[in-house]
Amino acid sequence: MSDVIKLLPDSVANQIAAGEVIQRPAAVIKELVENAVDAGASIIKIYIKDAGRTLIQVVDNGCGMSPTDARMAFERHSTSKITEATDLFALHTMGFRGEALASISAVSQVELRTMRKDDMMGTCIVIEGSRVLSQEPESCVHGCNFMVKNLFYNVPARRKFLKSDQVEMNHILREFERMALVNPHIEFELTNNGTIIHKLLGSSFKQRIIDLFGKAMDRQLVPIETDTSLVRIQGFVSRPENARKRGALQYLTVNGRNMRHPYFHKAVLHCYEQLIPADEQPSYFLNFTVDPESIDVNIHPTKNEIKFEDEQPIWKILVAAVKEGLSKFNVMPSIEFDMDNAPDIPAFNPDAHASHGLDLDTSYNPFDTAPSGKKESSVSRSVHTDWEKLYEDFARNRDESYAGISESAIDAFPSEELPEDMPDPDFSGDFDNSLPGSMQLKGRYILAPSKNGLMVVDQHRAHVRILYDRYLDLARLDALATQRIIFPEVVELSPSQSSVMESISDELVSLGFDVAFLGGTSWSVNGLPSVLDSVNPHEILLSMVDCVTETGEELGESLRNRIALSMARAAAIKPGAQLTDAEMEHLLSDLFKLSAPGYTPDGKTVMSIIAFDDIVRLFA
Template sequence: MADIIHLLPDNIANQIAAGEVIQRPASAVKELLENAVDAGADDIRLIVNDAGKALVQVIDNGRGMSETDARMAFERHATSKIQKIEDLFHIRTMGFRGEALASIAAVAQVELKTKRKEDNAGVLLEIENSAVVKHEPVAFEGGTSLSMKNLFFNVPARRNFLKSNASELRHIIDEFIRVAMAFPEIFFSLTSNGQQVFHLEKGSLKQRIVQILGNNYSSKLVAVQEKTDYMNITGFVGKPETAKKTRGDQYFFVNSRFIKSAYLNHAVMNAFSELISKDSYPMYALFIDLDPGHVDINVHPTKQEIKFEDEKIIYAFVQAAVKHALAQFSITPTLDF
């Protein structure tokens, strides 16, 4: 009887991996924006058409790639971010798994233009179904432009599962805000179907929060800043009167990476417990900075769920930092005798 176990062809393996990494246009937006940040860009522009189903394009002025690197970037598990297993515990970059571009190229038509400052000409690559269909020199200013067209063109079942354009665009805006909030020193813009949605000039974190969430916050932010040997926490919380009935404006970042944590959210809610009603949610944008060795971000491909070495310390610290900030602004209740 013939042997029946065999290695999957690359394009099929990539499509399977893509199912985990690229679930909707917003997943690709997150990966491409993070690559641009990692490339050292200080000007990043996101262009989407048809809520990302027809086009997601990210243009940056980062360091660009050599011709060889541009080809390698689309191989699975190809990354510039880590080289040995120990690097996993000292990650300071946004990306490190080396899966995103291979996954995108497996489920969309990709066009990459890139050029390093020291090169005379840039490189143009066109990739479909994980195969390079065009590879030639191109005139390009410097940095990288990556376009992802016709997402899931070769996986119709996945395309049918995408939601309405309004819903998919909302997800894209969410991912855009999460990256833009973390890097106020970088210019970001978002254009959808030719209309500019965001134009975020470089500035301070406070300016970036107001640019994104609205001018009504400009005089209603309380600074949070606590530093210890183990970790630092900085950022802003909204004054109690800005609390809303929905969870919207709540952002946690660990080493500049947006994370979701019901546990840490509970710590902030506790700090506000005597100031707002039970069914209200305070605004916050809090940045925790600690040794990457104390945190594991390699839990899930999206890297939004992470594990802390000591959750209880972090919880206590977040709660105390927010309480302290509110007290300094004489917002916490005082006892009158």
């Protein structure tokens, strides 16, 4: 029998590695930009075509490479960052594994033009599917110019499962924002299909945040800074009033490297307990500086998962720093007194040896209305007698009330008419208008009698279900009319949000919105669907953009459903709103006209029934 174990060719091994390192165009940009940062570049320009499918070009002014280095850079496990295993615990560079360029060249067509600053001639190398097609000397500027064309051209399955251009572009923008934040001193430029999306000059960390996410961030940020023997933490957190239900901007970096760390994320959230609602989250931009030997970045090929040697002490330091920052800048609510024209109240400082000239009568009873000098207890006796009489009247009235209760009221829920089985999940036919009316509990739930017991309905979720179905029905009939706004509202978006807004603008028009692009990242809301009442145009627009960004929905029916759900959430009755009896009855009536009233469009329970037998057992 012949041997069956064989050594894989380099091209196959590189494609396998590419499956871990290069998942989508955004990963290519991340690897190439990190190499440019390690090369000491001060200017990095990124050019994108068709969301990276056709072209990804990264140009930098770094140190460049010699012809030999340019050829060796595409070999697996070739790197200039480390020379031995112990160097992994003293890393000061972004890359070190030596897999990125080999993986990229295995699934695309790559052209590299590079030249060192002191050289008179550069080199141009062309690689396709890990095969070097040519390498020739060429005159070029110093630095590197990577052109990655036709990504996944030789892996049809991977190319087929790429999302739409808009979704892939959203991933690119997210990755670009992370890299730009961690390197605020570097000038970045991002161009998509000939349109400049970002042009960022080197600046401070705070200014970089404002350039990326809008001028409004300037008023929302609270600085955080602490320096200990274990860690130095610098950055910003948002004020509690600027917390978001979705789309919160949350970035953690360590030693100039982006990281995902759920443990430290929970530490920041812990500081906002009792300050923000449970369904909202704060934004934060925090940089950690630690000894490289105390962390391990060699956990995952993407190098975003990092382990800390001193996680628990750093957790406590982080909590203390954030709480101190929030309190120092008066973020916590405080009581302010009006001191103008306030009377001067003297302070009382008792002294055991001072008599203060007071002659107190210890036998004085302020409740005794008898004439002075008569210390009889007739008043107390009369008060005691009055209390007894009051209790007698209360007991008599209580007995009369019980005697006057109608037997029909007690028999309003006859147990013999109840079915033995629980009701169907959709609760159809449970609501009984013939039974006594509904009532509201805690401004959040509606309690209504049912043929099977007591029905508890979440008023907000019920209204979301009603509005969602109504919007979609009107949209299918093209019956969503637009109501013009007297004073159009201008909404300032970040570049990434503006890109999402541009992609969903046609769907918004079909749902009754009238939005117009004003240039840059500004949009004007000129009209809203007539079915939306008392809705803030700015809030509902941002909620829809954030919803699409988070879910990554593509154009079509699914995107329309997402937008309709976001509209319904924004316009629905809020938890805590007080409803009249007529409003509750109308809400329940509309709910039970639907085909599936039991659940919201995203699968949350709208109502639940407490069976009559369960109620009986409570009093058994």
